[in-house]
Amino acid sequence: MKFGGTSMAGTERIRRVAGIVKRQQEAGHEVAVVVSAMAGETDRLVTFCREANALYDPAEYDVVVAAGEQITSGLLALTLQAMGCKARSWLGWQLPVRTDDAYAKARIEDIDSGALLASMAAGEIAVIPGFQGLSPDGRVTTLGRGGSDTSAVAVAAAIGADRCDIYTDVDGVYTTDPRIVAKARKLKNVTYEEMLELASVGSKVLQTRSVSLAMKEKVRVQVLSSFIDETAPAADTIPGTMIVSDEELEGLDMERQVITGIAADKNEAKVTLTRVADRPGAVATIFGPLAEANINVDMIIQNIAKDKGETDVTFTVPAADLLRTQALLEERKEAIGYYRLISDDKVAKISVVGVGMRSHAGVAATMFKALAERGINIQAISTSEIKVSVLIDADEVELAVRVLHTAYGLDAE
Amino acid sequence: MKFGGTSMAGTERIRRVAGIVKRQQEAGHEVAVVVSAMAGETDRLVTFCREANALYDPAEYDVVVAAGEQITSGLLALTLQAMGCKARSWLGWQLPVRTDDAYAKARIEDIDSGALLASMAAGEIAVIPGFQGLSPDGRVTTLGRGGSDTSAVAVAAAIGADRCDIYTDVDGVYTTDPRIVAKARKLKNVTYEEMLELASVGSKVLQTRSVSLAMKEKVRVQVLSSFIDETAPAADTIPGTMIVSDEELEGLDMERQVITGIAADKNEAKVTLTRVADRPGAVATIFGPLAEANINVDMIIQNIAKDKGETDVTFTVPAADLLRTQALLEERKEAIGYYRLISDDKVAKISVVGVGMRSHAGVAATMFKALAERGINIQAISTSEIKVSVLIDADEVELAVRVLHTAYGLDAE
Numbered sequence: 061m062k063f064g065g066t067s068m069a070g071t072e073r074i075r076r077v078a079g080i081v082k083r084q085q086e087a088g089h090e091v092a093v094v095v096s097a098m099a100g101e102t103d104r105l106v107t108f109c110r111e112a113n114a115l116y117d118p119a120e121y122d123v124v125v126a127a128g129e130q131i132t133s134g135l136l137a138l139t140l141q142a143m144g145c146k147a148r149s150w151l152g153w154q155l156p157v158r159t160d161d162a163y164a165k166a167r168i169e170d171i172d173s174g175a176l177l178a179s180m181a182a183g184e185i186a187v188i189p190g191f192q193g194l195s196p197d198g199r200v201t202t203l204g205r206g207g208s209d210t211s212a213v214a215v216a217a218a219i220g221a222d223r224c225d226i227y228t229d230v231d232g233v234y235t236t237d238p239r240i241v242a243k244a245r246k247l248k249n250v251t252y253e254e255m256l257e258l259a260s261v262g263s264k265v266l267q268t269r270s271v272s273l274a275m276k277e278k279v280r281v282q283v284l285s286s287f288i289d290e291t292a293p294a295a296d297t298i299p300g301t302m303i304v305s306d307e308e309l310e311g312l313d314m315e316r317q318v319i320t321g322i323a324a325d326k327n328e329a330k331v332t333l334t335r336v337a338d339r340p341g342a343v344a345t346i347f348g349p350l351a352e353a354n355i356n357v358d359m360i361i362q363n364i365a366k367d368k369g370e371t372d373v374t375f376t377v378p379a380a381d382l383l384r385t386q387a388l389l390e391e392r393k394e395a396i397g398y399y400r401l402i403s404d405d406k407v408a409k410i411s412v413v414g415v416g417m418r419s420h421a422g423v424a425a426t427m428f429k430a431l432a433e434r435g436i437n438i439q440a441i442s443t444s445e446i447k448v449s450v451l452i453d454a455d456e457v458e459l460a461v462r463v464l465h466t467a468y469g470l471d472a473e
Numbered sequence: 474m475k476f477g478g479t480s481m482a483g484t485e486r487i488r489r490v491a492g493i494v495k496r497q498q499e500a501g502h503e504v505a506v507v508v509s510a511m512a513g514e515t516d517r518l519v520t521f522c523r524e525a526n527a528l529y530d531p532a533e534y535d536v537v538v539a540a541g542e543q544i545t546s547g548l549l550a551l552t553l554q555a556m557g558c559k560a561r562s563w564l565g566w567q568l569p570v571r572t573d574d575a576y577a578k579a580r581i582e583d584i585d586s587g588a589l590l591a592s593m594a595a596g597e598i599a600v601i602p603g604f605q606g607l608s609p610d611g612r613v614t615t616l617g618r619g620g621s622d623t624s625a626v627a628v629a630a631a632i633g634a635d636r637c638d639i640y641t642d643v644d645g646v647y648t649t650d651p652r653i654v655a656k657a658r659k660l661k662n663v664t665y666e667e668m669l670e671l672a673s674v675g676s677k678v679l680q681t682r683s684v685s686l687a688m689k690e691k692v693r694v695q696v697l698s699s700f701i702d703e704t705a706p707a708a709d710t711i712p713g714t715m716i717v718s719d720e721e722l723e724g725l726d727m728e729r730q731v732i733t734g735i736a737a738d739k740n741e742a743k744v745t746l747t748r749v750a751d752r753p754g755a756v757a758t759i760f761g762p763l764a765e766a767n768i769n770v771d772m773i774i775q776n777i778a779k780d781k782g783e784t785d786v787t788f789t790v791p792a793a794d795l796l797r798t799q800a801l802l803e804e805r806k807e808a809i810g811y812y813r814l815i816s817d818d819k820v821a822k823i824s825v826v827g828v829g830m831r832s833h834a835g836v837a838a839t840m841f842k843a844l845a846e847r848g849i850n851i852q853a854i855s856t857s858e859i860k861v862s863v864l865i866d867a868d869e870v871e872l873a874v875r876v877l878h879t880a881y882g883l884d885a886e
Contacts, residue, residue, distance in 0.1 A: 071521060108544070112487065112551040112552045113552060120562060123544075126543075128540075131540045134537035135533075137530070138526040138534070139526060141530055141533070142527070142528075
């Protein structure tokens with residue numbers, strides 16, 4: 061079980077969490093719990109670090125920020141004990157959760173599960189601070205913001221858990237953002253690949269890394285609301301969204317829709333370079349420097365060469381990287397050989413995602429037709445095996461999502 | 474060097490501390506720094522623990538409260554780095570600081586100094602969170618409130634430091650409380666035994682355990698103000714109070730006063746049992762149960778037996794334990810065999826302390842005469858080799874301290 065910062069914010073909320081955990085134990089489960097820091101605490105500690113040293117040493121930063129989860133893990137163990145449960149905390153260095161030495165953004169390499177399994181078998185609830193680990197040098201590491209989801213999946217994999225229940229602010233994964241489409245439906249099941257595509261295009265239910273890890277380790281992850289009544293039945297009977305493999309999904313859900321969900325991402329910006337020389341290697345002079353600067357280029361369109369062997373190249377980058385992108389390309393204007401650089405951050409990417417796409421033709425065509433009927437102009441297209449994305453004007457996002465939700469038959473009755 | 478919670482409370486104050494530390498390094502010293510949590514932080518964490526579980530598991534309590542010093546140690550390392558120093562934090566479990574398993578009040582058994590010394594020799598300033606250690610079971614321990622002074626002395630002993638500078642809210646040890654006696658003088662030197670006696674009678678400059686440890690390990694401890702200007706010369710030249718052995722003191726301070734300091738303690742209460750049977754074993758029936766209840770009896774007076782083989786027994790206990798003391802003695806009224814129990818918490822203990830007492834007669838006589846001349850009634854007396862204490866009415870404390878300060882020639886010119 062994993063609880064986020066909102067669930068751990070203060071004594072009263074921790075008591076609610078303890079109630080939910082205790083109920084699982086009473087239902088006959090051996091339970092390990094991964095916790096985040098209290099909401100706001102990590103921000104407070106990060107601010108201290110920045111004030112102390114703007115160019116901070118990530119190893120010392122990790123010493124400071126890991127304290128937030130240490131505190132909540134001890135407090136949840138104390139609260140469970142007050143409710144009559146046996147419980148103890150296991151800090152990152154105690155298990156240990158071995159990571160690489162990329163301080164402040166470490167990756168988990170291995171978790172020793174021996175002591176943990178013995179403690180759980182003896183009836184103790186194990187409480188584990190998320191987000192933290194131990195470097196090969198024996199120092200504290202952290203996994204980067206939101207890393208507690210990844211901690212939870214890694215612990216579940218290490219102990220061979222039947223399930224990893226991640227309690228969040230929402231009660232599951234929806235066909236699209238319910239704030240945009242009132243008829244959005246909660247999904248009973250979604251595959252790892254779908255979840256990854258949805259996460260990468262703006263559906264922020266789980267940290268992407270945690271989903272990749274769950275897929276690799278075959279951990280069944282369930283997304284649940286932490287605001288359920290703690291006196292309700294144990295989570296087994298509360299319908300969240302289960303994230304499963306393709307194979308498991310086939311057994312579960314024969315009458316599945318072709319499209320599982322629709323996501324919108326407003327954090328993209330579009331860049332066009334006009335009249336680029338249409339010769340081998342021209343594209344490399346554009347995208348090589350961006351890759352070196354760690355700027356993630358997403359959609360790319362190269363118009364068919366017009367006269368004079370010239371072409372326009374359009375692509376998208378994260379909006380946060382737009383200024384750096386412009387600077388890099390202007391520096392290299394001569395080397396690349398283009399006429400004008402045009403950028404636009406008033407764009408949005410709409411993606412339809414579904415494993416059903418593999419066996420159904422016409423998904424993209426349905427999308428283009430539905431958008432065209434409402435006069436929504438498509439500026440760029442990209443596809444993967446289970447996803448079709450289009451770039452449109454940012455002002456048309458809500459309309460486009462609603463139109464597509466209906467077009468793919470996702471609206472709730 | 475050790476800095477307390479007031480010195481570590483926030484980014485700006487930590488920057489001042491870093492300035493003081495850096496100056497020591499620039500003066501050619503290898504430096505290890507022990508830090509407390511930010512002022513108020515430990516109280517915040519203790520409150521969380523109490524709210525979570527009134528009868529808290531001390532092992533989990535330690536996980537929570539140790540986080541405060543972890544945070545400040547990382548922040549001081551970051552701040553020193555920002556000033557161009559090499560610095561790194563060493564958490565209790567990393568050195569490790571080995572303690573027993575008395576969670577929440579652990580005692581340090583041993584500190585591995587190898588890695589620490591190597592790091593310091595390489596020019597790194599070592600930053601060590603005070604108050605925390607590692608139990609034989611590999612779990613976090615803490616040393617009890619105020620334990621960072623003890624951590625500092627233990628680290629100084631482990632690395633064979635020339636000196637342990639403890640920076641506090643005051644700038645040294647005074648002949649008496651300067652808030653009571655304006656003419657109190659700061660002492661250049663004081664012995665371990667004197668410091669212990671002064672601490673035990675209410676002069677709260679250092680934690681008593683830290684002084685005992687310094688005496689045992691022969692660590693030279695200096696008490697200094699952390700509010701000195703960080704641009705001032707390094708601490709070598711700032712006169713704090715040095716705590717030294719008898720032998721060292723003799724070399725330093727030939728013209729020493731007989732009395733070093735005067736302390737007042739208002740946290741005592743007086744209990745009198747009247748008409749106790751004057752027979753062998755009677756006193757054991759009184760003090761046995763109090764000892765079992767962990768109530769620390771200090772002064773004891775047994776009046777000379779009057780007629781009928783009866784006597785009055787008067788003694789003092791900490792005021793906080795008075796109610797428990799009364800309850801215990803009333804339960805046992807028959808077994809002890811006394812007539813009345815009279816208690817008084819409007820009393821105070823005044824102590825004069827000085828190693829010079831060993832070679833000078835008449836110290837107690839001077840005390841009694843000076844108090845008698847001002848009409849101050851002595852209710853009880855106790856003595857040790859280097860201390861004379863008297864119990865008086867609480868209302869007369871300030872007067873008594875001033876009178877004695879003059880009588881022993883301690884007033885500043």
